Amino acid sequence: MVQNDRFGTFLAHLILILGVGIVVFPVYVAVIASTHAPGTFLQGVMPLLPGSHAIENYSEVIFQGRSTAGAPPIGLMLWNSFVMAMMIAVGKIAISLLSAFAIVYFRFRFRIFFFWIIFITLMLPVEVRIVPTFEVVANLNLLNTYAGLTIPLIASATATFLFRQFFMTVPEEMLEAARVDGAGPMKFFKDILLPLSVTNIAAMFVIMFIYGWNQYLWPLLITSDESYYTVVMGIQRMVTGADSEPLWHLVMATVVLAALPPILVILFMQRLFVKGLTETEK
Amino acid sequence: MQTKRMTFSSRWLPYALLAPQVLITLVFFVWPASQALWQSMLREDPFGLRSTFVWFRNFERLFADPHYLAAMKTTAIFAVGTTFLAMGVSLLFAVMVNRMLRSREWYTTLLVWPYAVAPAIAGVLWWFMFNTSVGIVPYMLQGFGYDWNHRLDGTDAMILVVIAAAWKQISYNFLFFLAGLQSIPQSLIEAASIDGAGRMKRFWTIVFPLLSPTTFFLMVVNVVYAMFDTFGVIHATTEGGPARATNILVYKVFRDGFVGGNLGSSAAQSVILMAIVIVLTVIQFRWIERRVNY
Structure with a gap:
């Protein structure tokens, strides 16, 4: 600290506390809204203190849903989101590890060409090729399947680059020692490279789990069968699907449940999350 | 591009290892x-039975279409607004948190979690805050005599989606700004302080210029985010309305191609968006290279 000014520090705390308050406020309001009875929202502006209907509201959205308001039960949707996030995270990490291993530890024809093919994925987000990608998935009969939800999203240049970078820092002596001991490439990969990469894998997992859980456009395109809906896209049907004013207490209970798992992942694995975020640069 | 000095040799193994990734990427x-490139040069007849090759006619039509030009302008306003708001607020937070010693971890924890909230959910959260009948913000604004209505007023709707999109991005920018601030040598700031520079002067003449690589990088990332990752914010709340006031390009591609069934035009829009992403990605990567090679 350059100079010790109490007032400046006090002001900084004040700004931060106000700022954090504003950042947290929408979520606070959502939690509060999810604990009130439906009638509360007919009487004008919503209250700021919790109500007494939390258990009813949450059990209603999870187990029953409101089919009239475009809201099937979200228990299954939460499960689908979880499956999708896990499959995407694990799949991305697996194929990225393998391709980074190939690129760093082998010399072969067309290496640069393959590298560029992988790089291209960065430049083609789903949003810019919606219709033709949908057609491919439809032609492969993958609509309304977990495979269709996940496989097209598991190609990842960022994860491959992160692992490539990490493999480059692994000392050469490791490989020499392994070869002296007669280890083949896959044994080296499994017994030496993988254990060394645990932290990087975990950091990548945090980022990719959140990425998978928060997918929106893709499940929207690929699923028409309610049993494959994911929770993040399901909310949209509750908000804009109903003709009347949305059932806010149920919408907000769903919002809280949909946002909670990835938030918990970040809070409990903050260090890994920050590492994953800053080292992949995106 | 380098490999290890010593490598394995196998005729087929590297290809087998790359196969899953490359196959998925190709397919x-x-x-x-x-x-999309091919379709952007085709035009289908109204029944979707035949298509004719029309060269760049779809693009010509697009650039003559006032709705498309309006969507471009809307996207520009949205992207600039989101970027400025998200970066300004997080820079302020990062500078304040950087002064703290003991409470730094706490504030960081309190500010990083919005990253985990999906854009669509962020949209719904703020949609509810601004709801005209039960929302808190319109109620407060009424106290100031402002009649908020994002269902009728295009500007209000734009402000709403900008806030929702920026809110989610604060965490990301905050973490990078904080890392950038921590890498500025304390000695420079002390030297300026000895020369009698005040806090504001030190920030604008030393800290902010030294932070410019981070700022530039974040600008590109934020623009990419606002242009391509905010589909959920729009789709779950305003649906491009009212009167197309929040109809950004990504949302328009979806509407025209998926809901409207106008394949040629949608493909042409896709191609334009692809060109934009490619340019932005190249800028971003050149910046990273430069920083690595300092």
Whole structure:
């Protein structure tokens, strides 16, 4: 600290506390809204203190849903989101590890060409090729399947680059020692490279789990069968699907449940999350 | 591009290792993208039975279409607004947190979690805050005599989606700004302080210029985010309305191609968006290279 000014520090705390308050406020309001009875929202502006209907509201959205308001039960949707996030995270990490291993530890024809093919994925987000990608998935009969939800999203240049970078820092002596001991490439990969990469894998997992859980456009395109809906896209049907004013207490209970798992992942694995975020640069 | 000095040799293994990634990329990325390129030069008849090759006619039409030009302008306003708001607020937070010693971890924890909230959910959260009948913000604004209505007023709707989109991005920017601030040598700041520079002067003449690589990088990332990752914010709340006031390009591609069934035009829009992403990605990567090679 350059100079010790109490007032400046006090002001900084004040700004931060106000700022954090504003950042947290929408979520606070959502939690509060999810604990009130439906009638509360007919009487004008919503209250700021919790109500007494939390258990009813949450059990209603999870187990029953409101089919009239475009809201099937979200228990299954939460499960689908979880499956999708896990499959995407694990799949991305697996194929990225393998391709980074190939690129760093082998010399072969067309290496640069393959590298560029992988790089291209960065430049083609789903949003810019919606219709033709949908057609491919439809032609492969993958609509309304977990495979269709996940496989097209598991190609990842960022994860491959992160692992490539990490493999480059692994000392050469490791490989020499392994070869002296007669280890083949896959044994080296499994017994030496993988254990060394645990932290990087975990950091990548945090980022990719959140990425998978928060997918929106893709499940929207690929699923028409309610049993494959994911929770993040399901909310949209509750908000804009109903003709009347949305059932806010149920919408907000769903919002809280949909946002909670990835938030918990970040809070409990903050260090890994920050590492994953800053080292992949995106 | 380097490999290790010593490598394994196998005729087939490297190809087998790359196969899953390359196969998925070819089938789900390269092929659809080339289809989009091809379709952007076709026009289907109204029944979808025949299509004719029309060269760049779809693009010409697009650039003559006032709705498309309006969507471009809307996207620009949205992207600039989101970027400025998200970066300004997080820079302020990062500078304040950087002064703290003991409470730094706490504030960081309190500010990083919005990253985990999906854009669509962020949209719904703020949609509810601004709801005209039960929302808190319109109620407070009424106290100031402002009649908020994002269902009728295009500007209000734009402000709403900008806030929702920026809110989610604060965490990301905050973490990078904080890392950038921590890498500025304390000695420079002390030297300026000895020369009698005040806090504001030190920030604008030393800290902010030294932070410019981070700022530039974040600007590109934020623009990419606002242009391509905010589909959920729009789709779950305003649906491009009212009167197309929040109809950003990504949302328009979806509407025209998926809901409207106008394949040629949608493909042409896709191609334009692809060109934009490619330019932005190249800028971003050149910046990273430069920083690595300092």
